Amino acid sequence: MNMATHSHPVICTSGLTRRFGDKVAVNDLTLEIDRGEIFGFLGHNGAGKTTTIRLLNGVLSASAGTARVLGLSPWRDGPALRQRTGVLTETPALDERLTARQTLRTYADLYNVTVNQVNHRVAELLELFDLSERADERVGAYSRGMQQRLALARALLHDPEILFLDEPTSGLDPVAARQVNDLITTLSREGRVIFLCTHNLSEAQRLCDRVAVMRHGQLIALGTPAELARQVTFSAQLSLEVAPEQMAQARDILSHTVPMSAIAATETTLTATCADREDIPDLLATLVSRDVRVYQLYLHEPALEEVYFKLQDTEEVTA
Amino acid sequence: MNTRAIQAIIRKDLQVVTRSKAVMLPIIILPLVFFVILPIFFVALIPSDGLPAAQPAELEEFLAQIPVGLEQEMAGYTDTQKIVVFMLVYMLAPMFLIAPLMVASVIAADSFAGERERKTLEALVYTPTTDLELFTAKMLAAWIPAMIVALLGFIIYAIMVNISAWPYMGRIFFPNAMWLVLVLWVAPATAALGLGTMVLVSSRVKSFQEAYQLGGVVVLPVIMLVVAQATGVMYFNITLVLLLGTVLWLIDALVLGLSVRTFQRGEIIARL
Ligand SMILES: Nc1ncnc2c1ncn2[C@@H]1O[C@H](COP(=O)(O)OP(=O)(O)OP(=O)(O)O)[C@@H](O)[C@H]1O
Ligand SMILES: [Mg+2]
Numbered sequence: 209m210n211m212a213t214h215s216h217p218v219i220c221t222s223g224l225t226r227r228f229g230d231k232v233a234v235n236d237l238t239l240e241i242d243r244g245e246i247f248g249f250l251g252h253n254g255a256g257k258t259t260t261i262r263l264l265n266g267v268l269s270a271s272a273g274t275a276r277v278l279g280l281s282p283w284r285d286g287p288a289l290r291q292r293t294g295v296l297t298e299t300p301a302l303d304e305r306l307t308a309r310q311t312l313r314t315y316a317d318l319y320n321v322t323v324n325q326v327n328h329r330v331a332e333l334l335e336l337f338d339l340s341e342r343a344d345e346r347v348g349a350y351s352r353g354m355q356q357r358l359a360l361a362r363a364l365l366h367d368p369e370i371l372f373l374d375e376p377t378s379g380l381d382p383v384a385a386r387q388v389n390d391l392i393t394t395l396s397r398e399g400r401v402i403f404l405c406t407h408n409l410s411e412a413q414r415l416c417d418r419v420a421v422m423r424h425g426q427l428i429a430l431g432t433p434a435e436l437a438r439q440v441t442f443s444a445q446l447s448l449e450v451a452p453e454q455m456a457q458a459r460d461i462l463s464h465t466v467p468m469s470a471i472a473a474t475e476t477t478l479t480a481t482c483a484d485r486e487d488i489p490d491l492l493a494t495l496v497s498r499d500v501r502v503y504q505l506y507l508h509e510p511a512l513e514e515v516y517f518k519l520q521d522t523e524e525v526t527a
Numbered sequence: 528m529n530t531r532a533i534q535a536i537i538r539k540d541l542q543v544v545t546r547s548k549a550v551m552l553p554i555i556i557l558p559l560v561f562f563v564i565l566p567i568f569f570v571a572l573i574p575s576d577g578l579p580a581a582q583p584a585e586l587e588e589f590l591a592q593i594p595v596g597l598e599q600e601m602a603g604y605t606d607t608q609k610i611v612v613f614m615l616v617y618m619l620a621p622m623f624l625i626a627p628l629m630v631a632s633v634i635a636a637d638s639f640a641g642e643r644e645r646k647t648l649e650a651l652v653y654t655p656t657t658d659l660e661l662f663t664a665k666m667l668a669a670w671i672p673a674m675i676v677a678l679l680g681f682i683i684y685a686i687m688v689n690i691s692a693w694p695y696m697g698r699i700f701f702p703n704a705m706w707l708v709l710v711l712w713v714a715p716a717t718a719a720l721g722l723g724t725m726v727l728v729s730s731r732v733k734s735f736q737e738a739y740q741l742g743g744v745v746v747l748p749v750i751m752l753v754v755a756q757a758t759g760v761m762y763f764n765i766t767l768v769l770l771l772g773t774v775l776w777l778i779d780a781l782v783l784g785l786s787v788r789t790f791q792r793g794e795i796i797a798r799l
Contacts, residue, residue: 228797262796267652269793291655301650305546306539317535318654346546362650 216279218243218370218401219264223273226259233259235425236273241418246392246402248412250516251422257405258298259425261372264403265293278369291320294368296376300359304348308339308358311347312365319366333361353384360388370401377408389415413512421519429519433512436519438485446482449504450495458500465491482507528663532656536664540638541672549735550637558626558676561619562684569614570691573607597762611695615688620709620763621752626680627714628749631673631721632742638665639729640738643795652792662790666722666783673718681710705765713768716775721745723782730789730798 219241226234234256241247249257262268264275266282266289275282280289302311312330321329334340337357347355356376363371373392377385392415396402406412412419413433421429421436429436446466450458452475459478462471466487471480482488488507495502544550590606593613601609642648651661681702688701702710725742732738752771755761 265653267792268796287655287657289655290653293653295650295653297649297653299646299649301647303539303543303645303647305543310539310542314535314539315650315654318532318651318656320529320531320655323531359650 216276217241218245219247219275219277219403221264221273221275224260224263224270224275225272226256226263226268227271232425234263237425237427239420239427239430241401241403243401244396244399245417246396246404246415248416248419249403249405249422250407250409250412250419252407252520254424255422256425257422258374260422261295261374261403261405265290265295265372291366292368293370293372294363294366295372296356296360296363296374298374298378300355302347302355302359302362305346307344307346308334308350308361309343311358312362315362316365321365329365333364337361352379353381356380356384356388360391364395368400370403371395372403372405374405375407376404377406377411385411409513409516419512421516423520433515436512436515444482444485445508446480446488447504447506447508448478448480448495448502449476450478451501451503452476454500457498458495461494461498461500462491465494476503529656529660532654532660533664533667536651536656536661537668537671540634540665540668544634544637544668544672547637550633553633554630554672554676557629558680558683561622561626562680563687565619565622566615566684566687566691569619570611570695573611573695592759594759594762596764600764607695611692612700615692616701616703616706617762618757619684620706620768621749621756623677623681623684623709624714624717624749624752625746627673627677627718628721628746630676631669631718632725632745633739634669634672635665635722635725636729636735636738636742638668639726640732641735643729644734648795652796658791659787661792662726662787665790666719666726669722669725670715670718673721674715677710677714677718681706681714705763705768708765708768708772709763712772713775716772716779717749719779720775720782723779723786726786726790727782730786730795 217240219239221237221239224234224237224239225232237256237260249260251257259268263270264277264282266286269283277289278292282289306314309330312333313326316326316330331340334343337360339354339358339361342350342354347358350358356379360376363373376388376392380388389411392402392404402415404412404416416433418430418432419436420427448458448462455473455476455478459471459473462478462480466480466482471478473479485507488505492502492505590609593601593609597613597617601612604612642651656664685701689696689699692700721742724745725738728742729738732741756763761767
């Protein structure tokens with residue numbers, strides 16, 4: 209891959225805005241995305257995710273603000289930039305009257321894949337996406353999952369440095385979705401930046417290094433899933449596993465150090481709801497100083513899903 | 528200009544188009560009617576032993592309708608031959624233009640409006656092509672088949688006409704210089720006109736059908752030419768045809784100039 213060695217962010221926007229008439233689809237978006245990141249871009253329908261992808265690839269002009277992608281201007285250097293990015297569009301955007309092979313050959317030419325490499329590259333991707341057997345069938349006869357795989361293969365033909373994925377697993381069954389997610393991880397390990405638009409929050413939590421949450425075109429939160437969890441007030445579920453004979457003692461310490469609601473207990477594990485993560489170090493210190501044998505202390509951070517809904521409900525959260 | 532990308536789009540568009548009945552049917556049927564059936568039909572109207580001298584009045588009437596200039600061009604022909612030449616060389620000349628016009632329009636409607644309707648344009652705009660390359664490719668993808676149909680149609684027509692009229696003419700009389708100008712100068716311009724119009728129309732409608740119907744008005748001027756000639760208002764001589772081609776190319780320059788400006792991916796995507 210043709211990776212530049214400079215350390216500038218791969219994607220960098222400042223005040224990026226796009227209006228459609230009175231409607232502001234993307235409002236004052238300022239972002240920096242670094243090399244090697246899987247960046248999640250979350251938001252309800254109409255939050256401005258697809259519009260952002262279009263802006264960052266120079267296929268839609270901005271109403272205000274600036275953007276640099278791989279050091280290029282999406283609007284001035286559109287073709288040069290698009291040579292280095294791959295986009296999986298929201299709908300597969302496949303010609304149903306073409307076969308998979310014809311589709312990939314066409315796009316191999318469009319993406320300037322070296323002429324004598326085309327056949328090899330096409331065969332390789334067909335194989336990778338498990339489409340070889342039906343490569344000469346019309347795409348119209350494919351299942352949604354096959355179409356999505358073909359669209360992904362097309363986005364990868366030219367080995368792009370940034371991959372924009374607009375809801376890659378929507379409409380896929382769990383098995384197909386899992387395959388796509390595994391692929392995203394692999395592609396990221398190979399050094400690509402992944403810009404992942406999704407509605408699927410558990411997917412984002414699992415895959416993404418950082419996520420941005422958009423609402424009505426505005427960025428309302430940005431950070432790692434864990435950071436976001438901390439930004440919104442929350443109460444985490446705490447579980448503590450100690451030696452069975454020390455349960456009573458541990459329970460006593462727990463109820464004193466951490467102001468908390470009801471404590472539940474099994475044979476060796478205590479669970480409680482903790483409102484402030486700053487209580488945890490104190491709890492641990494006390495337990496250790498009283499010679500309680502702690503086998504496990506676990507804080508269940510709220511799922512991104514919870515955080516997301518909290519964010520969407522909160523009027524203003526400063527990122 | 529990235530000619531490889533342009534070729535790829537043209538190839539793809541042709542692969543797509545040849546698999547669409549809505550596109551292929553008119554492309555096959557119309558030239559078949561114009562270039563094969565019509566000449567046979569016209570010639571069949573004339574009795575094989577020449578025109579019966581028994582109906583001199585009707586014949587007179589018909590011949591009187593032929594414009595003076597044309598009469599001069601046909602000097603030296605017998606009356607029967609005059610009718611054959613009038614029908615096959617002159618009457619059908621403006622109709623010939625419908626073929627490139629229609630083929631270009633149908634394909635352009637499929638390639639511009641149809642591609643938007645099917646949402647396949649979305650993938651195309653993310654390729655490292657420039658707007659001009661996309662535009663050029665899409666234009667050529669419609670113009671080249673239009674010209675192939677026109678040229679093939681012309682060749683078939685030439686063969687059909689000479690064969691079917693052989694009993695009356697006894698020689699190869701087609702094509703004349705006017706037809707060569709028509710095919711090589713006017714037909715390409717007509718195809719380009721159909722294209723340019725369709726691109727303009729396509730940017731304002733949602734579907735292939737809509738584009739095709741609206742863009743279809745572009746055949747009206749050609750029909751007017753057919754009528755004008757049939758009613759003796761004018762006839763296709765070489766000067767007129769040269770002039771017609773020039774006027775068409777000028778209109779083309781205008782229409783294509785306008786349509787290349789409407790063809791910007793940012794605008795197209797915003798309207799998707
Ligand atoms: N071409 C357009 N013309 C008018 N309004 C548009 C256009 N494109 C997007 N919008 C509006 O801008 C807003 C953002 O749209 P966008 O498609 O970017 O949202 P999204 O986050 O991708 O939504 P979804 O999850 O439904 O895909 C929406 O309110 C949409 O209606
Ligand atoms: Mg979207």
